[in-house]
Amino acid sequence: MNFSRRRGTIAFFITLGVLLVGLAVTLQVGWIVLNERTVALAVFGIILFALLIAGVVVNTVFLVREIRRNERQDSFLNAVTHELKTPIASIRLYLETLQRRPLDEAQRQQFYTNMLADSDRLLATVEQVLKAGQLGQRHRQQSRALIDLEALVSECITITLQRHHLASDAIVLQPVSGGVHLRVMGLAEDLRIAVLNLLDNAVKYSLEGVHVRCSLAITHYTWATLRITDTGVGLPPNQHKRIFRRFYRVPGRTMQRIKGTGLGLFLVRSIARQHGGDATASSPGPNMGTTVTLTLPLANPSTSEAQPAASRPASIVKERV
CATH class of the missing domain: 3.30.565.10 (Histidine kinase-like ATPase, C-terminal domain)
Structure with a gap:
């Protein structure tokens, strides 16, 4: 649903941009026709028309880029949330089982191994996010x-x-x-x-x-x-x-x-x-x-x-x- 909504938003801004460009072209043509005998006004109108078109195009491009960037960030947040919740839920389940039921030593050791693997997965996700933030910082001074x-x-x-x-x-x-x-x-x-x-x-x-x-x-x-x-x-x-x-x-x-x-x-x-x-x-x-x-x-x-x-x-x- 969110993906379809974003697609619709992008289509809306693109359509709006095209309509504004079309309106600007129409106004400019009318300006030139009405002022065809006044060269200075015609040149001035052409310059304003070019600036208007450029502004509309740039605005539309930035809006579409921002929507796509937000979409990627939302996907990232959902993915990170899943990557964090899954091992935490798994570790909690193992701990509740150990607390409520008597288990033999072999089962306990297997549970400990699984919990350690889940904690490593959790730590790897956190370290990946932190590393992405560190790499965004310039002039990292570390000895190689x-x-x-x-x-x-x-x-x-x-x-x-x-x-x-x-x-x-x-x-x-x-x-x-x-x-x-x-x-x-x-x-x-x-x-x-x-x-x-x-x-x-x-x-x-x-x-x-x-x-x-x-x-x-x-x-x-x-x-x-x-x-x-x-x-x-x-x-x-x-x-x-x-x-x-x-x-x-x-x-x-x-x-x-x-x-x-x-x-x-x-x-x-x-x-x-x-x-x-x-x-x-x-x-x-x-x-x-x-x-x-x-x-x-x-x-x-x-x-x-x-x-x-x-x-x-x-x-x-x-x-x-």
């Missing part, structure tokens, strides 16, 4: 370290497999050819968030089974490239850039069934660009899978030799389990 990208991706894959209870072959990382170490300078926690978001998206949108393939490579001699390819729902041709916008969700019943905040890919691109890289997406079409590419500048070789210890997995903050 040397990071082994392959080690970071391997750890993120392990976390994702545990988080979604997947088999070990559901997400596969192809080894870097030649045994080359891909090291980048950056914030380990931010890059970890970016890779985890990419993997979570690949899993969530693989409705017919998870078959995710990750690959690392050096491109153009100075760039480290991570490609994550799934066999999921894919993307329409006009959505490859829009999915990186804040709060944006791809329209369609299949996409709307999959819960999310609309912040994941926005965080990925923001983090990549703060590290001097970028994130892009490609897809052959709907139901044909998606490939998201994360590109980061390789660390200077002299830096890599000077700080080898920082590239080990120990420098990466581990998942709470």
Whole structure:
């Protein structure tokens, strides 16, 4: 209902804008006809007419953009509310069960495990929202370290497999050819968030089974490239850039069934660009899978030799389990 109402509002403003432009054209033509012998008045009228048309067009564009922005923010609030309420309700249910019924030790341990998983999900949602706010702040002063990208991706894959209870072959990382170490300078926690978001998206949108393939490579001699390819729902041709916008969700019943905040890919691109890289997406079409590419500048070789210890997995903050 809300979606239809917003569509009607957008159509109303567009129609109103067209009618105002038509009225302005009519008035201008009448002005020119009545004052065709007075050149100065005609020129003055043409200038006013151009300004009026420009104002109407700009006003209509801004109104439509504001309506769409509000629509995305409402969707975000609904999604965040769901993501927060679901684990809280689950934890409450487990606690009430533990309080009211006598359970054996095995059941208790299973309940504790489930509650811990729900609390991790709750914490992940909160951290995602907070991180989106932090990335909006300019001039973030944080010290960067040397990071082994392959080690970071391997750890993120392990976390994702545990988080979604997947088999070990559901997400596969192809080894870097030649045994080359891909090291980048950056914030380990931010890059970890970016890779985890990419993997979570690949899993969530693989409705017919998870078959995710990750690959690392050096491109153009100075760039480290991570490609994550799934066999999921894919993307329409006009959505490859829009999915990186804040709060944006791809329209369609299949996409709307999959819960999310609309912040994941926005965080990925923001983090990549703060590290001097970028994130892009490609897809052959709907139901044909998606490939998201994360590109980061390789660390200077002299830096890599000077700080080898920082590239080990120990420098990466581990998942709470």
